[in-house]
Amino acid sequence: QVQLVQSGAEVKKPGASVKVSCQASGYTFASYDISWVRQAPGQGLEWMGWMNPNSGNTGYTQKFQGTVTMTSDTAKSTAYMELSSLRSEDTAVYYCARLDNWNGHYWGQGTLVTVSS
Amino acid sequence: QAVVTQEPSLTVSPGGTVTLTCGSTTGAVTGGHYPSWFQQKPGQAPRTLIYGTSNKHSWTPARFSGSLLGGKAALTLSGAQPDDEAEYYCLLSYSGTRVFGTGTKVTVL
Numbered sequence: 001q002v003q004l005v006q007s008g009a010e011v012k013k014p015g016a017s018v019k020v021s022c023q024a025s026g027y028t029f030a031s032y033d034i035s036w037v038r039q040a041p042g043q044g045l046e047w048m049g050w051m052n053p054n055s056g057n058t059g060y061t062q063k064f065q066g067t068v069t070m071t072s073d074t075a076k077s078t079a080y081m082e083l084s085s086l087r088s089e090d091t092a093v094y095y096c097a098r099l100d101n102w103n104g105h106y107w108g109q110g111t112l113v114t115v116s117s
Numbered sequence: 118q119a120v121v122t123q124e125p126s127l128t129v130s131p132g133g134t135v136t137l138t139c140g141s142t143t144g145a146v147t148g149g150h151y152p153s154w155f156q157q158k159p160g161q162a163p164r165t166l167i168y169g170t171s172n173k174h175s176w177t178p179a180r181f182s183g184s185l186l187g188g189k190a191a192l193t194l195s196g197a198q199p200d201d202e203a204e205y206y207c208l209l210s211y212s213g214t215r216v217f218g219t220g221t222k223v224t225v226l
Contacts, residue, residue, distance in 0.1 A: 044206065045208075047216060061118070100168075105168050105208075
């Protein structure tokens, strides 16, 4: 069965960077894009962008261009999302997801990132 | 960027039927937007109910169904149960980008 397992919670200071991992299993990792979604406390879901593990191609929403980097290690079947220049507004739960319009959508369990001085 | 709109809140009686809708500021929602629906309960990750307008995962209860209705995507819950009380989000695809809806809080009362 498809599973996405994310790394644990992080606490960072403003201006720092954070890197969240997402290990996939149960399918051929390189065959599907991975998306990253964030949810600020008490707020809705926000799609940040996608990454193709096979080609390395990425696409980010305008809001996150310049601050987010999505990468992968196909040997480890793991995707990564790095967010830099953290601000308190970046405090949120970050989800990785395999969003495929034809084969269904699968979610990681989420990683809480807290930005606090 | 498109804004995807949903009803802020809806209430349904146990055993009743409720329809949630998902609209786009760019115009009518079509199958080409591959509408998806997710259920989220407090403190939990989203759970996919519907993808590609009307396709269900193996875990999707039969009482949930997806469709297109009047230029919007729709999620219908027939025979609501107390466990269905949750936040529901839709997701639309637009030429390489995706946008989540604003969410609908469904109360079973």
